[in-house]
Amino acid sequence: MTYVITGSCIKDDACIDACPADCIHPKLGALDFEAVEQLYIDPEVCIDCDACVDACPVDAIFADFEIPEKHDYALELNARFFAEQSTAERTAA
Protein backbone atom coordinates (compact mmCIF):
# COMPACT_ATOMS: atom_id res chain seq x y z
CA MET A 1 0.00 0.00 0.00
CA THR A 2 0.94 3.65 0.11
CA TYR A 3 -0.33 6.92 1.52
CA VAL A 4 -1.64 9.51 -0.93
CA ILE A 5 -1.85 13.31 -0.84
CA THR A 6 -5.08 14.78 -2.21
CA GLY A 7 -5.92 18.13 -3.75
CA SER A 8 -6.73 19.64 -0.33
CA CYS A 9 -2.95 19.99 0.21
CA ILE A 10 -1.98 23.56 1.10
CA LYS A 11 1.79 22.89 1.04
CA ASP A 12 2.26 23.39 4.74
CA ASP A 13 5.46 21.37 4.77
CA ALA A 14 4.89 19.60 8.12
CA CYS A 15 4.58 16.21 6.38
CA ILE A 16 8.02 16.50 4.80
CA ASP A 17 9.59 16.87 8.24
CA ALA A 18 7.53 14.03 9.63
CA CYS A 19 8.29 11.49 6.88
CA PRO A 20 11.00 9.04 7.99
CA ALA A 21 11.37 7.64 4.46
CA ASP A 22 11.90 10.97 2.76
CA CYS A 23 9.29 10.09 0.16
CA ILE A 24 7.34 13.38 0.00
CA HIS A 25 8.29 15.67 -2.87
CA PRO A 26 9.28 18.23 -3.97
CA LYS A 27 11.74 18.79 -1.14
CA LEU A 28 11.91 22.16 0.59
CA GLY A 29 14.26 24.36 -1.36
CA ALA A 30 13.84 22.32 -4.56
CA LEU A 31 13.48 24.42 -7.68
CA ASP A 32 9.94 23.24 -8.34
CA PHE A 33 8.74 23.51 -4.73
CA GLU A 34 6.75 26.73 -5.11
CA ALA A 35 5.63 25.86 -8.65
CA VAL A 36 3.82 22.63 -7.83
CA GLU A 37 0.21 22.90 -6.67
CA GLN A 38 0.54 20.24 -3.99
CA LEU A 39 3.02 17.78 -2.51
CA TYR A 40 3.12 14.15 -3.62
CA ILE A 41 4.06 10.84 -1.98
CA ASP A 42 6.30 8.47 -3.95
CA PRO A 43 4.39 5.17 -3.73
CA GLU A 44 7.58 3.22 -4.48
CA VAL A 45 9.28 4.61 -1.39
CA CYS A 46 6.42 5.11 1.11
CA ILE A 47 6.74 2.72 4.07
CA ASP A 48 3.07 3.05 5.11
CA CYS A 49 3.83 4.47 8.55
CA ASP A 50 1.15 7.24 8.63
CA ALA A 51 3.41 9.87 10.26
CA CYS A 52 2.40 12.31 7.49
CA VAL A 53 -1.31 11.80 8.21
CA ASP A 54 -0.86 13.03 11.77
CA ALA A 55 1.37 15.91 10.66
CA CYS A 56 -1.01 17.25 7.99
CA PRO A 57 -2.97 20.23 9.38
CA VAL A 58 -5.76 19.93 6.79
CA ASP A 59 -6.27 16.14 6.71
CA ALA A 60 -5.26 15.93 3.06
CA ILE A 61 -3.47 12.56 3.32
CA PHE A 62 -5.14 9.14 3.15
CA ALA A 63 -4.18 5.48 2.95
CA ASP A 64 -4.76 4.21 -0.57
CA PHE A 65 -7.58 1.94 0.61
CA GLU A 66 -9.55 4.74 2.23
CA ILE A 67 -9.34 7.63 -0.20
CA PRO A 68 -12.66 9.53 -0.22
CA GLU A 69 -14.54 9.21 -3.49
CA LYS A 70 -14.12 12.87 -4.44
CA HIS A 71 -10.34 12.35 -4.39
CA ASP A 72 -10.39 9.03 -6.27
CA TYR A 73 -7.98 10.43 -8.87
CA ALA A 74 -5.25 11.07 -6.28
CA LEU A 75 -3.59 7.64 -6.19
CA GLU A 76 -2.82 7.74 -9.88
CA LEU A 77 -1.86 11.41 -9.74
CA ASN A 78 0.77 10.91 -7.01
CA ALA A 79 2.31 7.98 -8.90
CA ARG A 80 2.26 9.94 -12.14
CA PHE A 81 4.11 12.87 -10.65
CA PHE A 82 7.09 10.59 -10.01
CA ALA A 83 6.76 8.66 -13.27
CA GLU A 84 6.83 11.89 -15.31
CA GLN A 85 9.72 13.22 -13.26
CA SER A 86 11.88 10.20 -13.88
CA THR A 87 11.02 10.36 -17.59
CA ALA A 88 12.12 13.99 -17.62
CA GLU A 89 15.35 13.08 -15.83
CA ARG A 90 16.06 10.28 -18.28
CA THR A 91 15.37 12.58 -21.22
CA ALA A 92 17.63 15.26 -19.78
CA ALA A 93 20.44 12.82 -19.05
Add this chain to the structure above:
Amino acid sequence: MASVRERVAIVGAGPAGAYAAASLRLNRAEVEVDLFERLPTPWGLLRGGVAPDHQEIKRLQDTFDSQTLGRGCRFLGNVEVGVDVSHSELMRHYTSVVYATGAQTDKSLGIPGEDLPGSWAATEFVAWYNGHPDYRGLEFDLSAQRAVVIGNGNVAADVIRMLTLRADELERTDVADHALEALRESRIEEVVVLGRRGPAQVAFTSAELRELGHLDGVDLRVDPDEVELDPESRRWLAEEGGFTARRNVELLREFADRPARPDARRRIELRFLRSPVEIRGAGRVEEIDVRGNEIVRGDDGSLRARARDEDPETIECGLVLRSVGYRAVPLPHVPFDERSFVLPNERGRVLTPDGKPLPGVYAVGWIKRGPTGILGTNKRDAEETVRCLVEDLRSGALPPPPRSAPEQIDALLAERKPDMVTIEGWRAIDAHELERGRREQRPRVKLASRDELLAAAAGTAGGPADA
Protein backbone atom coordinates in the same frame (compact mmCIF):
# COMPACT_ATOMS: atom_id res chain seq x y z
CA MET B 1 17.26 44.02 37.52
CA ALA B 2 14.47 42.54 35.48
CA SER B 3 15.63 41.33 32.09
CA VAL B 4 14.63 43.51 29.17
CA ARG B 5 11.52 42.21 27.53
CA GLU B 6 11.43 41.55 23.82
CA ARG B 7 7.97 42.35 22.57
CA VAL B 8 6.76 41.90 19.00
CA ALA B 9 3.51 43.23 17.53
CA ILE B 10 2.24 41.34 14.51
CA VAL B 11 -0.30 43.41 12.59
CA GLY B 12 -2.88 41.14 10.95
CA ALA B 13 -3.93 37.75 12.30
CA GLY B 14 -4.37 36.08 8.91
CA PRO B 15 -2.36 33.08 7.72
CA ALA B 16 0.87 35.08 7.27
CA GLY B 17 0.60 36.65 10.72
CA ALA B 18 -0.29 33.30 12.29
CA TYR B 19 2.60 31.45 10.64
CA ALA B 20 4.93 34.29 11.71
CA ALA B 21 3.68 34.17 15.31
CA ALA B 22 4.07 30.38 15.38
CA SER B 23 7.59 30.55 13.96
CA LEU B 24 8.56 33.27 16.43
CA ARG B 25 7.28 31.23 19.42
CA LEU B 26 9.23 28.27 18.16
CA ASN B 27 12.50 30.06 17.48
CA ARG B 28 12.66 32.52 20.34
CA ALA B 29 10.50 31.37 23.19
CA GLU B 30 11.22 34.41 25.38
CA VAL B 31 9.67 36.87 22.91
CA GLU B 32 6.22 38.14 23.83
CA VAL B 33 3.96 38.20 20.79
CA ASP B 34 0.81 40.31 20.37
CA LEU B 35 -1.39 39.58 17.34
CA PHE B 36 -3.31 42.71 16.29
CA GLU B 37 -6.38 42.23 14.10
CA ARG B 38 -8.91 44.76 12.84
CA LEU B 39 -11.72 42.18 12.89
CA PRO B 40 -13.05 40.68 16.13
CA THR B 41 -12.00 37.24 14.79
CA PRO B 42 -8.59 35.81 13.88
CA TRP B 43 -7.24 33.81 10.89
CA GLY B 44 -8.04 36.27 8.09
CA LEU B 45 -8.71 34.64 4.74
CA LEU B 46 -8.79 31.18 6.32
CA ARG B 47 -12.11 32.27 7.84
CA GLY B 48 -13.12 34.94 5.33
CA GLY B 49 -11.59 33.72 2.06
CA VAL B 50 -11.36 29.92 1.88
CA ALA B 51 -14.65 28.72 0.40
CA PRO B 52 -17.25 27.29 2.79
CA ASP B 53 -17.36 23.97 0.89
CA HIS B 54 -13.65 23.45 1.62
CA GLN B 55 -14.08 22.82 5.34
CA GLU B 56 -11.09 20.49 5.50
CA ILE B 57 -8.80 23.41 4.74
CA LYS B 58 -10.36 25.46 7.52
CA ARG B 59 -9.02 22.85 9.94
CA LEU B 60 -5.72 24.70 9.66
CA GLN B 61 -7.17 27.05 12.26
CA ASP B 62 -6.66 24.38 14.93
CA THR B 63 -2.95 24.34 14.12
CA PHE B 64 -2.80 28.14 14.11
CA ASP B 65 -4.59 28.24 17.44
CA SER B 66 -2.43 25.66 19.17
CA GLN B 67 0.84 27.08 17.80
CA THR B 68 0.08 30.73 18.59
CA LEU B 69 -2.68 31.43 21.15
CA GLY B 70 -2.04 28.03 22.71
CA ARG B 71 1.59 29.03 23.23
CA GLY B 72 1.04 32.35 24.88
CA CYS B 73 0.61 34.77 21.96
CA ARG B 74 -2.03 37.37 22.80
CA PHE B 75 -4.93 38.18 20.45
CA LEU B 76 -5.88 41.87 20.26
CA GLY B 77 -8.90 41.93 17.98
CA ASN B 78 -11.17 44.71 16.79
CA VAL B 79 -8.15 47.04 16.84
CA GLU B 80 -7.15 48.67 13.58
CA VAL B 81 -3.54 49.73 13.38
CA GLY B 82 -3.33 53.08 11.62
CA VAL B 83 -6.76 54.08 12.99
CA ASP B 84 -7.10 53.05 16.63
CA VAL B 85 -3.38 52.97 17.32
CA SER B 86 -0.65 54.39 15.12
CA HIS B 87 2.54 52.90 13.74
CA SER B 88 4.66 55.21 15.88
CA GLU B 89 2.72 54.27 19.00
CA LEU B 90 3.39 50.61 18.28
CA MET B 91 7.07 51.42 17.81
CA ARG B 92 7.12 53.03 21.27
CA HIS B 93 5.62 49.93 22.89
CA TYR B 94 7.23 47.08 20.97
CA THR B 95 10.75 46.00 20.10
CA SER B 96 9.52 45.24 16.63
CA VAL B 97 6.42 45.47 14.44
CA VAL B 98 5.70 42.85 11.79
CA TYR B 99 3.15 43.82 9.12
CA ALA B 100 1.00 40.97 7.88
CA THR B 101 -1.85 43.02 6.48
CA GLY B 102 -2.24 41.18 3.18
CA ALA B 103 -3.68 42.66 0.02
CA GLN B 104 -6.98 44.22 0.93
CA THR B 105 -8.34 45.43 -2.34
CA ASP B 106 -8.91 44.02 -5.81
CA LYS B 107 -7.29 44.88 -9.11
CA SER B 108 -9.57 46.61 -11.54
CA LEU B 109 -10.09 45.76 -15.23
CA GLY B 110 -10.00 49.35 -16.40
CA ILE B 111 -12.93 48.95 -18.80
CA PRO B 112 -16.09 51.03 -19.22
CA GLY B 113 -19.05 49.88 -17.17
CA GLU B 114 -16.93 48.14 -14.57
CA ASP B 115 -18.68 50.08 -11.82
CA LEU B 116 -22.26 49.45 -12.98
CA PRO B 117 -24.50 47.92 -10.33
CA GLY B 118 -24.31 44.15 -10.77
CA SER B 119 -20.57 44.23 -11.56
CA TRP B 120 -18.57 43.24 -8.49
CA ALA B 121 -15.09 42.31 -7.45
CA ALA B 122 -15.25 38.56 -6.81
CA THR B 123 -13.54 39.26 -3.49
CA GLU B 124 -16.63 41.23 -2.38
CA PHE B 125 -18.82 38.23 -3.16
CA VAL B 126 -16.36 36.00 -1.26
CA ALA B 127 -16.33 38.27 1.82
CA TRP B 128 -20.14 38.40 1.71
CA TYR B 129 -20.73 34.64 1.57
CA ASN B 130 -18.04 34.05 4.19
CA GLY B 131 -19.69 36.39 6.70
CA HIS B 132 -17.09 39.19 6.78
CA PRO B 133 -18.90 41.77 8.95
CA ASP B 134 -18.02 44.69 6.64
CA TYR B 135 -19.76 43.03 3.67
CA ARG B 136 -22.95 41.77 5.22
CA GLY B 137 -25.10 44.54 3.77
CA LEU B 138 -24.17 43.91 0.12
CA GLU B 139 -27.04 42.82 -2.08
CA PHE B 140 -26.19 40.55 -4.96
CA ASP B 141 -28.90 40.33 -7.56
CA LEU B 142 -29.04 36.64 -8.46
CA SER B 143 -32.27 36.90 -10.45
CA ALA B 144 -30.74 36.81 -13.93
CA GLN B 145 -30.28 33.57 -15.83
CA ARG B 146 -26.59 34.10 -16.60
CA ALA B 147 -23.56 35.28 -14.61
CA VAL B 148 -20.11 36.00 -16.02
CA VAL B 149 -16.95 35.33 -14.02
CA ILE B 150 -13.80 37.01 -15.27
CA GLY B 151 -10.58 35.23 -14.36
CA ASN B 152 -9.17 31.72 -14.16
CA GLY B 153 -7.62 31.56 -10.69
CA ASN B 154 -8.54 30.05 -7.34
CA VAL B 155 -10.93 32.85 -6.34
CA ALA B 156 -12.74 32.43 -9.66
CA ALA B 157 -13.01 28.67 -9.01
CA ASP B 158 -14.48 29.34 -5.56
CA VAL B 159 -17.15 31.77 -6.75
CA ILE B 160 -18.10 29.52 -9.68
CA ARG B 161 -18.76 26.67 -7.23
CA MET B 162 -20.69 28.92 -4.85
CA LEU B 163 -22.91 30.01 -7.77
CA THR B 164 -23.60 26.45 -8.86
CA LEU B 165 -23.77 24.29 -5.71
CA ARG B 166 -27.20 23.05 -4.64
CA ALA B 167 -28.87 24.63 -1.60
CA ASP B 168 -28.59 21.39 0.37
CA GLU B 169 -24.85 21.26 -0.40
CA LEU B 170 -24.46 24.83 0.86
CA GLU B 171 -26.47 24.02 3.97
CA ARG B 172 -23.79 21.59 5.07
CA THR B 173 -21.17 24.38 5.12
CA ASP B 174 -20.52 27.45 7.25
CA VAL B 175 -21.64 29.83 4.49
CA ALA B 176 -23.09 33.00 6.08
CA ASP B 177 -26.85 32.78 6.73
CA HIS B 178 -27.64 35.89 4.67
CA ALA B 179 -25.77 34.40 1.72
CA LEU B 180 -27.40 31.01 2.13
CA GLU B 181 -30.79 32.65 1.97
CA ALA B 182 -29.92 34.61 -1.18
CA LEU B 183 -28.22 31.67 -2.90
CA ARG B 184 -31.23 29.44 -2.22
CA GLU B 185 -33.34 31.83 -4.27
CA SER B 186 -30.72 32.21 -7.01
CA ARG B 187 -32.08 31.86 -10.54
CA ILE B 188 -28.69 31.69 -12.16
CA GLU B 189 -28.56 28.72 -14.51
CA GLU B 190 -25.38 29.41 -16.36
CA VAL B 191 -21.97 30.73 -15.36
CA VAL B 192 -19.75 31.82 -18.24
CA VAL B 193 -16.09 31.98 -17.26
CA LEU B 194 -13.68 34.11 -19.27
CA GLY B 195 -9.95 33.41 -19.38
CA ARG B 196 -7.66 35.97 -20.98
CA ARG B 197 -5.19 33.37 -22.10
CA GLY B 198 -5.54 29.77 -23.26
CA PRO B 199 -6.09 26.35 -21.68
CA ALA B 200 -2.36 25.85 -21.10
CA GLN B 201 -2.10 29.08 -19.10
CA VAL B 202 -5.07 28.83 -16.73
CA ALA B 203 -4.20 29.64 -13.13
CA PHE B 204 -6.60 27.04 -11.70
CA THR B 205 -4.88 24.20 -9.94
CA SER B 206 -5.78 20.89 -11.54
CA ALA B 207 -7.57 19.95 -8.32
CA GLU B 208 -9.82 23.02 -8.65
CA LEU B 209 -10.43 22.41 -12.33
CA ARG B 210 -11.30 18.76 -11.70
CA GLU B 211 -13.70 19.82 -8.98
CA LEU B 212 -15.51 22.19 -11.36
CA GLY B 213 -15.96 19.31 -13.78
CA HIS B 214 -17.41 17.00 -11.13
CA LEU B 215 -20.06 19.12 -9.42
CA ASP B 216 -23.27 17.21 -8.91
CA GLY B 217 -25.91 18.15 -11.47
CA VAL B 218 -23.70 20.75 -13.13
CA ASP B 219 -22.67 20.46 -16.77
CA LEU B 220 -19.21 21.88 -17.44
CA ARG B 221 -18.94 22.89 -21.08
CA VAL B 222 -15.74 23.55 -22.99
CA ASP B 223 -15.80 24.08 -26.74
CA PRO B 224 -13.47 21.48 -28.33
CA ASP B 225 -12.13 24.19 -30.67
CA GLU B 226 -11.05 26.26 -27.67
CA VAL B 227 -8.87 23.51 -26.21
CA GLU B 228 -6.93 23.20 -29.48
CA LEU B 229 -3.61 24.74 -28.50
CA ASP B 230 -1.95 27.36 -30.64
CA PRO B 231 1.62 26.53 -31.78
CA GLU B 232 3.28 28.73 -29.11
CA SER B 233 1.33 27.11 -26.31
CA ARG B 234 1.93 23.63 -27.70
CA ARG B 235 5.68 24.24 -27.76
CA TRP B 236 5.63 25.81 -24.31
CA LEU B 237 3.68 22.90 -22.82
CA ALA B 238 6.06 20.34 -24.32
CA GLU B 239 9.25 22.16 -23.33
CA GLU B 240 8.52 24.22 -20.22
CA GLY B 241 5.04 23.42 -18.96
CA GLY B 242 4.79 21.97 -15.46
CA PHE B 243 2.86 19.00 -14.14
CA THR B 244 -0.23 21.12 -13.38
CA ALA B 245 -0.37 22.77 -16.81
CA ARG B 246 -0.15 19.37 -18.55
CA ARG B 247 -2.82 17.93 -16.28
CA ASN B 248 -5.07 20.96 -16.83
CA VAL B 249 -4.92 20.67 -20.61
CA GLU B 250 -5.67 16.97 -20.32
CA LEU B 251 -8.66 17.64 -18.06
CA LEU B 252 -9.99 20.33 -20.38
CA ARG B 253 -9.77 17.94 -23.33
CA GLU B 254 -11.66 15.34 -21.32
CA PHE B 255 -14.34 17.90 -20.48
CA ALA B 256 -14.58 19.06 -24.10
CA ASP B 257 -15.16 15.46 -25.23
CA ARG B 258 -18.00 14.82 -22.81
CA PRO B 259 -21.48 14.78 -24.27
CA ALA B 260 -23.71 17.70 -23.27
CA ARG B 261 -26.08 17.02 -20.38
CA PRO B 262 -29.34 18.79 -21.15
CA ASP B 263 -30.81 17.49 -17.87
CA ALA B 264 -28.20 19.34 -15.79
CA ARG B 265 -29.47 21.79 -13.20
CA ARG B 266 -26.81 24.37 -13.99
CA ARG B 267 -24.10 24.91 -16.56
CA ILE B 268 -20.57 26.25 -16.38
CA GLU B 269 -19.05 27.32 -19.64
CA LEU B 270 -15.30 27.88 -19.76
CA ARG B 271 -14.25 30.25 -22.55
CA PHE B 272 -10.59 30.85 -23.29
CA LEU B 273 -8.67 33.62 -25.06
CA ARG B 274 -11.39 36.12 -24.17
CA SER B 275 -11.08 39.56 -22.61
CA PRO B 276 -13.94 41.80 -21.52
CA VAL B 277 -13.93 45.19 -23.25
CA GLU B 278 -17.10 46.83 -21.96
CA ILE B 279 -19.91 46.17 -19.51
CA ARG B 280 -23.23 47.78 -20.46
CA GLY B 281 -26.75 48.20 -19.20
CA ALA B 282 -29.42 50.77 -18.33
CA GLY B 283 -28.59 51.49 -14.72
CA ARG B 284 -27.33 47.95 -14.14
CA VAL B 285 -25.41 45.15 -15.84
CA GLU B 286 -27.26 43.73 -18.82
CA GLU B 287 -24.50 42.60 -21.15
CA ILE B 288 -20.77 42.35 -21.56
CA ASP B 289 -18.68 42.74 -24.70
CA VAL B 290 -15.88 40.27 -25.09
CA ARG B 291 -13.11 40.16 -27.67
CA GLY B 292 -10.90 37.30 -28.75
CA ASN B 293 -7.18 37.09 -28.01
CA GLU B 294 -4.28 35.16 -29.44
CA ILE B 295 -1.19 33.92 -27.66
CA VAL B 296 2.10 35.58 -28.52
CA ARG B 297 5.55 35.25 -27.00
CA GLY B 298 6.62 38.48 -25.28
CA ASP B 299 10.15 39.91 -25.34
CA ASP B 300 10.84 38.32 -21.96
CA GLY B 301 9.84 34.91 -23.30
CA SER B 302 6.51 34.76 -21.48
CA LEU B 303 3.30 33.87 -23.30
CA ARG B 304 0.86 36.74 -23.48
CA ALA B 305 -2.61 37.44 -24.73
CA ARG B 306 -2.86 39.89 -27.63
CA ALA B 307 -6.19 41.27 -28.81
CA ARG B 308 -7.35 39.93 -32.16
CA ASP B 309 -8.50 42.40 -34.72
CA GLU B 310 -12.13 41.36 -34.78
CA ASP B 311 -15.54 42.52 -33.64
CA PRO B 312 -16.42 41.82 -30.04
CA GLU B 313 -19.11 39.34 -29.11
CA THR B 314 -21.90 40.37 -26.72
CA ILE B 315 -22.96 38.11 -23.84
CA GLU B 316 -26.18 38.88 -21.98
CA CYS B 317 -25.85 38.60 -18.23
CA GLY B 318 -27.14 40.07 -14.98
CA LEU B 319 -24.10 39.58 -12.77
CA VAL B 320 -20.39 40.07 -13.39
CA LEU B 321 -17.75 38.91 -10.89
CA ARG B 322 -14.27 40.21 -11.63
CA SER B 323 -11.51 38.01 -10.32
CA VAL B 324 -8.27 39.26 -11.75
CA GLY B 325 -6.21 39.53 -8.57
CA TYR B 326 -5.75 41.28 -5.26
CA ARG B 327 -3.77 44.42 -4.55
CA ALA B 328 -2.27 45.74 -1.32
CA VAL B 329 -3.00 49.23 -0.02
CA PRO B 330 -0.43 51.55 1.61
CA LEU B 331 -0.23 51.70 5.39
CA PRO B 332 0.03 55.06 7.15
CA HIS B 333 3.61 56.08 8.04
CA VAL B 334 5.23 52.94 6.61
CA PRO B 335 7.17 52.95 3.30
CA PHE B 336 5.22 51.56 0.34
CA ASP B 337 6.34 50.49 -3.11
CA GLU B 338 3.74 52.05 -5.40
CA ARG B 339 4.84 49.98 -8.38
CA SER B 340 4.83 46.51 -6.88
CA PHE B 341 2.19 47.23 -4.22
CA VAL B 342 4.23 45.77 -1.35
CA LEU B 343 6.25 47.12 1.56
CA PRO B 344 9.74 47.49 0.10
CA ASN B 345 11.73 44.81 1.89
CA GLU B 346 14.67 42.48 1.82
CA ARG B 347 13.80 39.00 3.09
CA GLY B 348 11.14 40.64 5.24
CA ARG B 349 13.18 43.56 6.61
CA VAL B 350 11.28 46.68 5.54
CA LEU B 351 13.49 49.20 3.73
CA THR B 352 13.49 52.99 3.71
CA PRO B 353 13.23 54.77 0.34
CA ASP B 354 17.05 54.85 0.17
CA GLY B 355 17.19 51.09 0.57
CA LYS B 356 18.36 50.83 4.18
CA PRO B 357 16.60 48.59 6.69
CA LEU B 358 14.05 50.45 8.79
CA PRO B 359 15.00 49.22 12.26
CA GLY B 360 12.37 47.09 13.93
CA VAL B 361 9.90 46.97 11.02
CA TYR B 362 9.23 43.74 9.12
CA ALA B 363 6.76 42.39 6.58
CA VAL B 364 5.32 38.96 5.93
CA GLY B 365 2.83 37.40 3.50
CA TRP B 366 1.13 39.24 0.64
CA ILE B 367 2.19 42.71 1.84
CA LYS B 368 5.79 41.42 1.57
CA ARG B 369 5.80 39.35 -1.63
CA GLY B 370 2.55 40.33 -3.39
CA PRO B 371 -0.63 38.26 -3.66
CA THR B 372 0.85 34.97 -4.82
CA GLY B 373 1.07 31.41 -3.57
CA ILE B 374 -1.23 29.30 -1.43
CA LEU B 375 -1.72 29.04 2.34
CA GLY B 376 1.44 27.04 2.98
CA THR B 377 3.55 29.48 0.95
CA ASN B 378 3.17 31.80 3.92
CA LYS B 379 4.94 29.33 6.16
CA ARG B 380 8.26 29.59 4.29
CA ASP B 381 7.68 33.32 3.85
CA ALA B 382 7.10 33.75 7.60
CA GLU B 383 10.13 31.64 8.47
CA GLU B 384 12.31 33.88 6.31
CA THR B 385 11.06 37.06 7.99
CA VAL B 386 11.34 35.54 11.46
CA ARG B 387 14.93 34.41 10.75
CA CYS B 388 15.83 38.05 10.03
CA LEU B 389 13.93 39.29 13.06
CA VAL B 390 15.54 36.78 15.43
CA GLU B 391 18.96 37.56 13.93
CA ASP B 392 18.39 41.26 14.66
CA LEU B 393 17.15 40.53 18.19
CA ARG B 394 20.22 38.40 18.90
CA SER B 395 22.68 40.91 17.47
CA GLY B 396 21.25 43.71 19.59
CA ALA B 397 20.21 45.68 16.52
CA LEU B 398 16.81 46.34 18.13
CA PRO B 399 16.94 48.50 21.24
CA PRO B 400 14.20 48.09 23.84
CA PRO B 401 11.27 50.42 23.21
CA PRO B 402 10.68 53.31 25.62
CA ARG B 403 7.47 51.76 26.94
CA SER B 404 8.16 48.09 27.05
CA ALA B 405 5.83 47.02 29.85
CA PRO B 406 2.74 45.23 28.53
CA GLU B 407 0.62 47.19 31.03
CA GLN B 408 1.45 50.36 29.11
CA ILE B 409 0.06 49.19 25.74
CA ASP B 410 -2.85 47.56 27.58
CA ALA B 411 -3.73 50.88 29.21
CA LEU B 412 -3.56 52.68 25.87
CA LEU B 413 -5.77 50.08 24.16
CA ALA B 414 -8.25 50.02 27.03
CA GLU B 415 -8.69 53.75 26.60
CA ARG B 416 -8.94 53.67 22.79
CA LYS B 417 -10.81 50.41 22.29
CA PRO B 418 -12.89 49.42 25.29
CA ASP B 419 -14.49 46.78 23.04
CA MET B 420 -11.20 45.20 22.07
CA VAL B 421 -11.60 41.42 21.66
CA THR B 422 -9.02 39.32 23.51
CA ILE B 423 -8.47 35.60 23.47
CA GLU B 424 -11.34 35.06 25.93
CA GLY B 425 -13.63 37.08 23.67
CA TRP B 426 -12.61 35.08 20.61
CA ARG B 427 -13.09 31.81 22.51
CA ALA B 428 -16.62 32.97 23.39
CA ILE B 429 -17.37 33.84 19.73
CA ASP B 430 -15.96 30.51 18.58
CA ALA B 431 -17.97 28.51 21.14
CA HIS B 432 -21.13 30.42 20.28
CA GLU B 433 -20.75 29.80 16.55
CA LEU B 434 -19.87 26.13 16.98
CA GLU B 435 -22.83 25.56 19.30
CA ARG B 436 -25.21 27.17 16.81
CA GLY B 437 -23.60 24.94 14.17
CA ARG B 438 -24.19 21.81 16.24
CA ARG B 439 -27.86 22.69 16.58
CA GLU B 440 -28.25 23.11 12.83
CA GLN B 441 -25.97 20.20 11.94
CA ARG B 442 -23.55 22.53 10.24
CA PRO B 443 -19.81 22.90 10.90
CA ARG B 444 -20.39 26.41 12.26
CA VAL B 445 -22.96 29.18 12.01
CA LYS B 446 -21.12 32.46 11.74
CA LEU B 447 -22.03 35.66 13.48
CA ALA B 448 -21.84 38.02 10.55
CA SER B 449 -22.15 41.48 12.02
CA ARG B 450 -19.70 43.36 14.17
CA ASP B 451 -22.38 43.99 16.82
CA GLU B 452 -23.23 40.31 17.14
CA LEU B 453 -19.55 39.37 17.24
CA LEU B 454 -18.79 41.94 19.93
CA ALA B 455 -21.82 40.91 21.96
CA ALA B 456 -20.76 37.28 21.82
CA ALA B 457 -17.22 38.27 22.78
CA ALA B 458 -18.53 40.21 25.76
CA GLY B 459 -20.73 37.29 26.79
CA THR B 460 -23.88 39.36 26.33
CA ALA B 461 -25.11 37.77 23.11
CA GLY B 462 -28.57 36.23 23.11
CA GLY B 463 -26.83 32.86 22.99
CA PRO B 464 -28.14 29.57 21.71
CA ALA B 465 -28.87 28.79 25.37
CA ASP B 466 -31.59 31.43 25.33
CA ALA B 467 -33.02 30.39 22.00
